Amino acid sequence: MIGYIVRRLLIAVPVLFGVTVINFLIMRMAPGNPVDMLVSPKLPDAAREAKMIELGLHEPIYIQYWNWLKNLVVHQDLGYSMITYEPVTTMIWDRMGPTVLLMGVALILGLCIAIPVGIYSATKQYSKLDYVFVTGSFLGISIPNFFLALLLVYVFSIQLNWLPSGGMKELGSSGSVTTLIIHMILPLIVLVASVAGRNIRYVRSSMLEILGQDYLRTARAKGVKEFFVVNKHGMRNALIPIVTIIGLEIPILFGGAVVVEQIFSWPGIGQLTLSSIMNRDYSTLMGLNLVAAFVVIAANIVTDIAYAFVDPRIRKSYVGGSKR
Amino acid sequence: MTTKKPLLVVQNVKTYYPIKTGFMNLKTDYVKAVDGVSFDIFEGETVGLVGESGCGKSTLGRTIIGLEPITDGHIYFDGQQMDYRTDRVSLSKQIQIVFQDPYSSLNPRQTIGDVLAEPLRVHRIVAARDIPQEVERLLQLVGLPTTAKSRYPHEFSGGQRQRVGIARALALRPRLLICDEPVSALDVSIQAQIMNLFKQLQQELGLTYLFIAHGLGAVKYISDRIAVMYAGKIVEMGTTEDIFLRPQHAYTKTLLRAYPNPDPTKRSIIQRTQKGALE
Numbered sequence A: 001m002i003g004y005i006v007r008r009l010l011i012a013v014p015v016l017f018g019v020t021v022i023n024f025l026i027m028r029m030a031p032g033n034p035v036d037m038l039v040s041p042k043l044p045d046a047a048r049e050a051k052m053i054e055l056g057l058h059e060p061i062y063i064q065y066w067n068w069l070k071n072l073v074v075h076q077d078l079g080y081s082m083i084t085y086e087p088v089t090t091m092i093w094d095r096m097g098p099t100v101l102l103m104g105v106a107l108i109l110g111l112c113i114a115i116p117v118g119i120y121s122a123t124k125q126y127s128k129l130d131y132v133f134v135t136g137s138f139l140g141i142s143i144p145n146f147f148l149a150l151l152l153v154y155v156f157s158i159q160l161n162w163l164p165s166g167g168m169k170e171l172g173s174s175g176s177v178t179t180l181i182i183h184m185i186l187p188l189i190v191l192v193a194s195v196a197g198r199n200i201r202y203v204r205s206s207m208l209e210i211l212g213q214d215y216l217r218t219a220r221a222k223g224v225k226e227f228f229v230v231n232k233h234g235m236r237n238a239l240i241p242i243v244t245i246i247g248l249e250i251p252i253l254f255g256g257a258v259v260v261e262q263i264f265s266w267p268g269i270g271q272l273t274l275s276s277i278m279n280r281d282y283s284t285l286m287g288l289n290l291v292a293a294f295v296v297i298a299a300n301i302v303t304d305i306a307y308a309f310v311d312p313r314i315r316k317s318y319v320g321g322s323k324r
Numbered sequence B: 001m002t003t004k005k006p007l008l009v010v011q012n013v014k015t016y017y018p019i020k021t022g023f024m025n026l027k028t029d030y031v032k033a034v035d036g037v038s039f040d041i042f043e044g045e046t047v048g049l050v051g052e053s054g055c056g057k058s059t060l061g062r063t064i065i066g067l068e069p070i071t072d073g074h075i076y077f078d079g080q081q082m083d084y085r086t087d088r089v090s091l092s093k094q095i096q097i098v099f100q101d102p103y104s105s106l107n108p109r110q111t112i113g114d115v116l117a118e119p120l121r122v123h124r125i126v127a128a129r130d131i132p133q134e135v136e137r138l139l140q141l142v143g144l145p146t147t148a149k150s151r152y153p154h155e156f157s158g159g160q161r162q163r164v165g166i167a168r169a170l171a172l173r174p175r176l177l178i179c180d181e182p183v184s185a186l187d188v189s190i191q192a193q194i195m196n197l198f199k200q201l202q203q204e205l206g207l208t209y210l211f212i213a214h215g216l217g218a219v220k221y222i223s224d225r226i227a228v229m230y231a232g233k234i235v236e237m238g239t240t241e242d243i244f245l246r247p248q249h250a251y252t253k254t255l256l257r258a259y260p261n262p263d264p265t266k267r268s269i270i271q272r273t274q275k276g277a278l279e
Helices: A002-029 A034-038 A045-055 A061-075 A088-123 A128-142 A145-159 A177-211 A214-221 A226-263 A269-279 A282-310 A312-319 B057-064 B084-091 B112-122 B128-141 B146-150 B158-170 B188-205 B216-220 B240-245 B250-258
Strands: B006-021 B026-042 B046-050 B072-077 B095-098 B176-180 B208-213 B225-230 B233-239
Touching (some): A061 A282, A088 A128, A128 A177, A177 A226, A214 A226, A214 B158, B026 B208, B046 B057, B112 B128, B128 B146, B188 B208, B208 B216
Parallel strands (some): B095 B176
16 A cells, blocks of 8 residues: 555656646746836836846746756755745745635535435435435536625625625734634635535435445345435445545635635635736746645545545455455 | 245235336336235245246345335235334344345445344344354355455355355344345356255255246255246246146246256156147
């Protein structure tokens, strides 16, 4: 098992390298550069040149990439922001907490809704409540998150004035747990709607498949009570494919964060990403890309390992080296 | 061997499935899987139940054990009427079933030990601390090594899995064992081993069998009496000898013709005559 994890981590290194190369190229192909954003257009060209040289942007692209990579590998340093001159590592680290908090709670809440609702829908297939849940999950999937977000802000912040429209705490206050929760409600509703919407359908179909399995009949024949037939024998097997879906959910949440954090001014990774794109802040963007790629790869590895834990058929093939 | 007291009495049992079609699933019609079946099984005997695929024999077996809701009719076990709506859990202690497919009927996430321990725990057959010993006893009973208990179903061959299925059914010490085509998914050489195991267990434990199969060949070896089922009804029932030598119903004769016997001198009279000659 440990050998397997090490092998997966080693494969991750060339993948990360490839991701950085492609990102670097795409970024430079986009029009504009940080100096345009930083320096007044009225300044003479000589001043612009000086700024370019200061930031190292006068070098050919491959040299620039090489410098970036050397800095990362040799000094474990992502460099400094071209706009704020803060260390990129610190910027990302400061923004990480709010994002992980929001996404983690959204993922957990979403699954806490999706799993019981999906199981209910499958066991009571074609009942009235099943139709309600399936329709609801369709709505959750179909509604664009920016639209739902704006709708919620309009209703709950502007019309009713019950909840704040953005931010993590009141301006000027140090922020308490209660205000944090109040500020989280609206972005959470948006994220949970899509997480739960997607996963209700996955859980339901996975459970429907398992409910037809012969071993549930065996469990009934043993005299196991129906509740345990469904929730012990059924659910544990139905969750095997769900584990994969949860692994895929993490990158989706990271991507969704860009829009939701922007609308709710949530001081997280997504907001930083968008402002860095706007400012052509190359060094910050490279750091963010690296983090995003790392999160996706890590989520995949964790999924594969979790898969082995929930399915003994796969676990054996890792531990024993060969099947059977 | 056969006493006069019927262990299981099946009276005019019907199992219908509604066909749900149309908007809002308005019930329109029924599949009559089992359509008015009556028979008795005496203590200690083996009744073979044969018929083609889809004739309702497996449904009948599952109805008896309470896995399918009974539409009409009565089932008496040991003189007591069973109400399947409430009694499924307590009934499972008296009547057990061995399923056809030994792989798909075992939960892939349970070890063999868990598979066998669960019914013991649910029904409190033995004290909790004695469960490991009882699991080992059951494994030995069906001819499996005791090391099997920490392994998973996918690590076993078809024959071994069916032994697990039999051990699981026997864990509750039932009096009647319904065998729903227990060997049809196995290789021919393994089939004989499992059939011998059934015979041996019957002698050791005094079990009563309802043995379901789609061909006469599989049940001839083990049955005292044979019931022939066709389209949800029992068309003929008699001793094994009667069915093989003096079949009455046209469908029984068709089944007999389909039963291959490599030794021409041992073929039944029906097989030696041309189709249609006796009808």
